[in-house]
Amino acid sequence: MVMHMDQERARNNGHDAHDEQPQARHVDYARLLELGRELLIAVGENPDREGLLDTPRRWADWWREFIEYDPGKTETIFNTASTDQMVCVSGMRVFSLCEHHLLPMWCDVSIGYIPDGKVLGLSKFARIAHQFAHQLQIQERLGQEIADEISRITGTSHVAVVLKGEHLCMTGRGIRTPGVMTSSVMRGVFREHYETRMEFLRLIE
Structure with missing residues (x-):
């Protein structure tokens, strides 16, 4: 496998987004309590009846x-010699909310990367995936954000992310048909080299 890592680093030196950590988000809890009560009233329920008294709080x-x-x-890394060895982590499932309908979606996440002097601690892949799933999302952006964060922490531009998701906005409303949506992000040699891309896809299967 030909890596061309120096060229990839030079190409990505100007990407400031990879240097920024995700910002913590906060809710207006008092307003959520009010909205929870209003929601029950809007759907024809009595928020003061037994069984619903604690529902707005929950x-x-x-x-x-x-x-x-x-x-x-999420930033536990270990120094290592530059290598062309591929690292893959698969079988991770995350939960999120579709930003178009506020309905749940589940995604099975697979991540691959080629280290460039730094390897990421194993549990950090799942932490990163959950980090970006815990917001109003679309599956395509979720994959991009996971790939961005892996690159930011490890310094490599050679990252691949595959997500397979089931969305209740499709199965629980509208067409009401089960289905799996697959999306992928391929960067660096995963995009440029067919053999590398296919090796990753075979490994995660």
């Missing part, structure tokens, strides 16, 4: 937990 708690999710430390 609903607000869930939104706060979802939006203010803390992935913990």
